[in-house]
Amino acid sequence: MLGSYADSSRLANYFVTSPMRPSLPRKKRISFFSSLRANPNHPIDPILLAAVLILLLFGLIMITSIGVPKSIRLSAPDILYPNCQSEEVDCYLILKNHATRIAIGLMFFAAVIRIHYSFWKRVSLPFFAFAFGLLLMVLFFGATHNTFARSWISLPNFPILQSVQPSEIAKLAMIFYFANWLDKKNKDGQIATFDGGFLAFVVVSGLIIFPIILQPDLGSTLVIAIIAAGMYFV
Incomplete structure (x- = not known):
């Protein structure tokens, strides 16, 4: 009885560790909460x-x-x-x-x-959408603060931060989103194509640049355009 049990154990161990059935390494998946750790x-x-x-x-x-x-x-x-x-x-x-x-x-x-950087990959799209919403909001509810451009959203109830400039948030959101987007396009081999690469890059960049042009804020437009072009071409 004990011999048959030992033989069965050796047989099971053979099929598990047999070179005919190699064990494939499992890809380590980082969860959303573990990505918040250092x-x-x-x-x-x-x-x-x-x-x-x-x-x-x-x-x-x-x-x-x-x-x-x-x-x-x-x-x-x-x-x-x-x-x-x-x-x-x-x-x-x-x-x-x-x-x-x-x-x-x-x-x-x-x-x-x-x-962890994987967290920013997960939130890059919502962050980009949030920045785009702020850029649209400033066109309707923006303040000039004695300047020519309507580029700020006033926060009168905040003692330290009296206003916020959405174009500054859009710069950071665009960097996060483009980093994730370019990484995916590079893995798919579409980064060098016209439709899936350059044309998509122009459309996504336009979502950020066009509302800033309407403010109008030429300085921020040039800075964001240079950042986007540098990330794509360099």
């Missing part, structure tokens, strides 16, 4: 991080040098001859607001940098 195999690029911090510091210095007159006007609009020695005048209001935004941005950066 990826230790992709550390932060120190050169890129240093460049970002230097640009932030440079912007903070520029805000300090040119933001004093506007800070005086915003903090003391009812004072006829305001000066920085007065207690009612805050000559560094713009600097404080900008530094607060940088601190909030760095906290978001510390959280976002730990998210």
